[in-house]
Amino acid sequence: MGAFTWWDTAVLIVYVVGIAWVGARFGKDQESTQDYFLGGRKIPGWAIGLSVMATQASAITFIGAPGWGFEGGLERLATFINVPLAMAVLIVVLVPIFHRAGIYSIYELLERRFGALTRSLAALLFLIARGLATGVVLYAPALVLSVVTGWDVNLTIVLMAVIAVSYTVLGGISAVIWTDVIQMFVLWLGAILSMVLMVSSLPGGWGDVFAYGAASGMFDTIDLSLDPTVTYSLWAGLIGGVVMHVAYFGTDQSQIQRVLTSPSIAEGQRSLLIGGYLLVPQMLLFLFIGVMLAAYYQQHGLTAPDNLNELFPRYVVNAFPVGVTGLVIAGVFAAAMSSLDSALNSLSAVTVRDFYARYVRPDADEKHYLKASRWATIFWGLYATAFAFFAGNLGPVIEAVNRIGSWFYGALLGTFLLAVLSHRSNGRGAVSGIIVGMAAVWAVSQTDVSWLYQNFVGLIVSVVVGYAVSLTAPAPSAAQLSDVVIDETAPDMQAILKGRSDGAAEIGRDARLTRRRCLGLILWFFVSLAALGLLQAWANG
């Protein structure tokens, strides 16, 4: 114990090479038989769900959340407690429309609905926001590498960028569901093991953790303050956080791509459902590790590193048994690679599809586009690398990613909601809404108002301004509304459906799958909230 030994290095290399080999060996077969649709699916739903979780946030969660919990206890859970509600909104409102539209990039829907300018503006915002966030995602494993090796973090950022871009250009490793599942188990194993080791090193065990957490107010998760300057109040989490997560999971191409490429609406919804149920417990687990680390540091009289992102990697290297350290660090690497691969790939795909093939070379052959996509990957790798150098100054990585998104996501979501819900809105209004919405977010960011509210402000301003400005231009044509108006509501179609229905065989009792799914998520939200409320009540006597 106490250092990253040669054994750990060997485990790390074997693990990473093994994951890459499994990806290269089985990836193609899997894609041709399982990942495509219409055929029988053999991979169980829970494995697909864990794969979704692995590509979403596991590496930065592993690194960032303990630092976050160390600093502020479980109050930061207010940022994530809303995820089940956000997923319910996505499942009901956006996923069915995206699926029915048959689009490859969600910004394509905006062009059909509002025109090319809106599509390009939204895609550009995505590229800027996701490119910056990818810098943070790149910074996370580079920091781990720096802690493990003692090398300068700027050097490890460059090293990680070269590895990540090479992986992506060569085809990526993220396609293999089972390797993602292994990564998730390795990371959770690391989390649980660290809890066991920390508790066993404290004289009073769990009692010390809970006593320290309660005495330090670290279990005060639910802050009912109506003051908008309180960053992590329940209302900031509910009002701003729901908007942030609907926008993050619904209008960010790197997140929604998996839903767009899923064979059916139900399958797209399923992947969101898994996130809806698992994201909050996962965040709770890693924030709680932060609370445990705080108790551990206090009991052992240790001084925390200046950069709290280093907190947990340092603990893993110092406290874990030889070999297990290498395994857990390797899990972080592999998970980070998976996230980086999908982020760089979606950045490259949007660059080529929404800009290069749209404006620069519409009729080039596929070899040309392949080359263009590889150059785009390299460009976004460089862009992310440049930003990664500053990521360490943004505080805990997990908050940094969300803060970056908050600059853009509210206005972007507002535009999508205008497209879907308002049949009077048009391109002029949409563009005005995005611009004024982002300006409003900038104005709010200059005040003390919680950054979580920025998403809500961006949404409301973009919708109100977008709708109002739309009234100054003609209403959209029926063709422009075709993706968002449900075809069967037309009177002639209703008559046709009724005629066919009358002659069709009867099924029986009505049971709505989507409604049941959403009710489950809403119930899960209240269960989570109640559990946190009970913990808080206990901590405060």
Added chain:
Amino acid sequence: MMPEVGTTAPTARLPRRLGAVAAEPRLRRYGAERFEPAWLSLWALAIGRDTGETLAWLLAADNLPRAMLMAGALTSHPAERDGALVLEGGGPPTLSQFERWWLWERLARPRRWALRVMPATLRPVEFPLWLGYAPGRPGRHARLIVLSGLSGEALGALKPAVLAGLRDRARAEAANGRPSTRDDERVPG
């Protein structure tokens, strides 16, 4: 331009792997109260390696915004009358349209770059569907649920094509003054 060999090939049907008994509870979960089998005519083009090995198929029609991807071999049998509703999905897309669809698929998942569309393989196919009808009630519209007869998944992407097919069919029937001859039997059970 598409090769003649493909467009003149006889229509084949993909196997209906999901029977009425299995389709019924799935449709019920989506709120359907009545249901019937249907076939939607589409165009299939193989995806494979330069060696000629076929690995997957793109299924599309010229009025669909996106192609569907089906893995493995295209097992089909000649179209026979079975009493199910037969709907026209649309004409054959151009080869360049298929190539462009395949390009976007590969941009989303770069591992597939080595695979190419195989122009000579274009053929018409009939895709098995189960159509579920959720009745209209005061304040609510009647809804159509489109379920794949291959996998049992709800395929919202095919809904516009199915609705267009139903509309065309209703218009043709109105013009002829009699129902179409290919859906004169009811689905069992």
